[in-house]
Amino acid sequence: MIKLEHVRKIFTDGTEAVKDLSLEIGEGEFCVFLGPSGCGKTTSMKMINRLIPMTSGKIYIQGVDTMKLNVNELRRGIGYAIQNIGLFPHLTVEQNIATVPMLKNWSRAKQRSRAEELLDLVGMDPGIFIDRYPSELSGGQQQRIGVARSLGADPPILLMDEPFGAIDPITRVNLQDEFLKIQAKIKKTIAFVTHDINEAIKMGDKIVLMKDGELVQYSDPSSLLYTPKNEFVRNFVGADRVLKSLRLHKAKDVMQKPPLLVQIGEAPSRIKERMEKNMLKWAMLVDENEHFLGWITPDDLKESKRIKDIIKPPTVTATLGTPLNEALSMMFNSVIGTLAVLDDKKRLAGVLSFQHMRDVLGQYMDDSKTDTGGIQG
């Protein structure tokens, strides 16, 4: 747990980089420091491991005043990853990862096995990479080593200053996904700096939004998007905040029960009847094991073929865990603008439609009542 109390930083040139910052990062929480360039994110983070001495205030880690600890001991207990990675070019991957274990005088064998373990964790084959030098790695691999190094001595706390900056968007997304999976396993308390709102929403349990050295809003990502505290937050998160919020929800949270299921043996005329009765332009075809076989529209039923002959396998389907931003994009690709959601046994679990998505998300918005626009189902 990290606790900042009335922390303030005035640099010698008079710049007041951080003004009276108080906040608490809970055990195992992923806290993102977000804000425009120069708002004091890096300064705030570096005061936690005392790379920048604070002018006034107090910072506690697990309840202990950081000023009361030996500064090097404090830092060895906090994982640290920086934007420019800062791998040591004269040391191998193993030596880089084992920097803190080396400082803590672990045995050589233990350092090596720890490096192997961490390479595995970040998805790099120790057999290939452990004895390489940083100059023999791609940018993305270097970033991974940077993350692995911050985990060197298994610290309970991580400080990360734009650890996935300076990297192409695709690799960046991969690293983010991988790191989320890692965090799900290791459950560290993390202070993570970024100026990318999408990264913040994707990664953070909590977001600290700062402006000119002050905390503007400290909340979870969905509150930041749905109930921005003021004009600055609203502008910072952007006019497309609803779209941004989509990734916070999963298909399973929003899907409906399939309104009309039909079996493969049913007569086309009967199906048509049922569609008309329900005022639906489609029905969902399933087999006896509830596996989804495809969509049926009235057009398919015109020629009185047997159902078996008109099955068109679905082009796209979502799973329970598909985030809504991806689901929405799939819906644009699907024939009828609705999307089948399958469970992990590939059985039909539900269905997503524009109308229903709008209804559910509308509940979260503070200003949806005044919004007359929106997606018409």
Added chain:
Amino acid sequence: MWIQAWNYLLNHPDKILGWTLQHLYIILVANVAAAIIGILIGIYISGKGREHIAETVIYFASIMMTIPSLALYGILMGILSLLSLPSIGFLPVVIALTLYGLLPIIRNTYAAIREVDPAMIEAGRGMGMSEKQILTKVKLPLAVPIIMAGLRQAVVMNIGIAAIGSYIGAGGLGQPIFRGIANYRTDLILIGAICVSLLSIIVDMIMGRLEWLTTPKGVRIRRNQ
């Protein structure tokens, strides 16, 4: 003249070898001293907040380089005799060469340490390295090849200057040159000159190899690309 020099070489290889060894000995002692003192000074002045001291030190080391060697020998002889130390021969020459060798070594040590990527120093500090550990585990290993380059410069330069040391009786390859000048023996001058040049070339090559060997492997790879 060339034939005479050749004959001398064939008849007195022992003498030539003796002068060469003497020469190398002077160089070795002077440059080991210069390396130790120069690197220590370089490390010291590269510390935080010592930019002014650094400027002054490098300024004086540069001025030292502009003093003609004979003049410097003269000055040192004066000082040494005041201290009632041996004022001719080995000692003043070694001291002079040490002083000449300082500038490239101090300058390179200072620059090399200063140029280490700040991101790396921050990473080291952020992971809990003490300032001493940052110096020995990060800065110095990265600075070594550049320091070696400075040392190489110093050694090669001193091989030439050391020849003049024979004038005040320090021996070495300057001896045949000065004897040749005094006795109108061009062959001796030639032998001395050629040996000094050869020695410079060979030592330069060896030092170049050493510079390569002391470059950390991970940095070498980057240079190759």
